[in-house]
Amino acid sequence: MNLFLRSGKRIVRGLTLLTVSLVLATSGAPPAHAGGATIQATDWYNNISVTGQGFNSIGGSVFVGAYDYTLGQWDAFGTTTPTVFHCTLSGCFPGGDISTWIRLTNYSLVCDRTVTVWAYDYTTQTWSNGVPVNVQCLP
Numbered sequence: 001m002n003l004f005l006r007s008g009k010r011i012v013r014g015l016t017l018l019t020v021s022l023v024l025a026t027s028g029a030p031p032a033h034a035g036g037a038t039i040q041a042t043d044w045y046n047n048i049s050v051t052g053q054g055f056n057s058i059g060g061s062v063f064v065g066a067y068d069y070t071l072g073q074w075d076a077f078g079t080t081t082p083t084v085f086h087c088t089l090s091g092c093f094p095g096g097d098i099s100t101w102i103r104l105t106n107y108s109l110v111c112d113r114t115v116t117v118w119a120y121d122y123t124t125q126t127w128s129n130g131v132p133v134n135v136q137c138l139p
Contacts, residue, residue, distance in 0.1 A: 030067070030118045036126030037096070039064075041117040043133045046107040048076065050100050052119055052128060055082040057095040060123035064100055066115040066133070075110055076102040082121075104135065111137040 037054035050064050065077030083095030098119065104110060113135055119128040 041131040055096045056123035063120040
């Protein structure tokens, strides 16, 4: 019985994640008052590396995306899972860190322009800070 309950919860969680991802991907830009967790982002041609801190570390997922205000659409997006713990020599602490990368899909359109990278914590329903990234063109 417990196996069926766990499987059912996983299916519901997966469908919820898919639904929220589709809504975010087709909706407009994040709100101007965003500012939950903090992220940093760097460009490597058609890939953007994203790291961040302050996300919910107990389960859940984080949507990460690059929004192009010129085109008025999300150019790249995906999801990642925050760390549960962050351990150093002095001990382990609550996590909430992310480290991922996203691949730009409309690279030829955003090359030599700026996109804004955002992260959305599904659990706390908050947006991170927005980070402008100038997309380099391939030489």
